[in-house]
Amino acid sequence: MVDALTGVGAxxxxxxxxxxxxxxxxxxxxxxxxxxDYQDVHHDAELAKEKGSPDIFMNILxxxxxxxxxxxDHFGPASVLRKVAIRLGAPNYPGDTMVLTGTVxxxxxxxxxxxGGGATVVVRIIGVNGLGTHVTGTVTVTLPSLASPAxxxxxxxxxxxxxxxx
Numbered sequence: 377m378v379d380a381l382t383g384v385g386a387x388x389x390x391x392x393x394x395x396x397x398x399x400x401x402x403x404x405x406x407x408x409x410x411x412x413d414y415q416d417v418h419h420d421a422e423l424a425k426e427k428g429s430p431d432i433f434m435n436i437l438x439x440x441x442x443x444x445x446x447x448x449d450h451f452g453p454a455s456v457l458r459k460v461a462i463r464l465g466a467p468n469y470p471g472d473t474m475v476l477t478g479t480v481x482x483x484x485x486x487x488x489x490x491x492g493g494g495a496t497v498v499v500r501i502i503g504v505n506g507l508g509t510h511v512t513g514t515v516t517v518t519l520p521s522l523a524s525p526a527x528x529x530x531x532x533x534x535x536x537x538x539x540x541x542x
Contacts, residue, residue, distance in 0.1 A: 392450045392478035392499065397442060399434065399505065401470040407438025434468035439511050443501055446476045447515045451497070454520040458496065462513030472505045481514070486521060494521040 397403075408418035413435045416423040424432045444457050468474055482498035496518045503511040 387483050388480055390480040395446050395476045397474045399468045399472045404432055404434045408435050411437035431469045447517050456518045458518055459516040462511050465509040466507035468510050474503050474505045474510055476503045494519040
């Protein structure tokens with residue numbers, strides 16, 4: 377159920393659908409390269425082992441990007457990430473799966489906002505893998521105004537993990 381005023385499904389306490397992300401060697405290396413993090417522990421298994429790690433592991437910037445994707449996949453492509461505050465825990469190693477979940481903790485309806493945005497939503501996120509909790513944090517996102525010219529009659533969509541509308 378989507379609130380007609382805010383465009384947020386069910387408001388505070390609403391649970392976002394989980395997103396399962398296979399942690400592949402390619403994801404880890406490409407994420408490190410894309411974020412210009414050339415630390416050997418993110419691309420060279422032998423050097424990672426020499427430094428005490430069982431294998432290469434995901435960097436924080438890749439995790440940050442995946443958290444952002446999780447939120448925009450849920451709230452739609454017109455949503456704007458305002459703040460992402462995360463903390464890492466257990467490493468993401470190749471061959472594992474990270475499952476992201478989220479819970480809406482705050483909703484502001486956007487009235488009185490001068491930039492034309494709609495509701496501002498804070499989501500508490502948790503990402504777990506086979507070792508435990510990989511990431512925790514909060515994401516603040518502004519949704520498009522439901523009455524804005526760019527979005528005259530629609531509500532935020534929630535694409536599936538594949539990126540296609542659910």
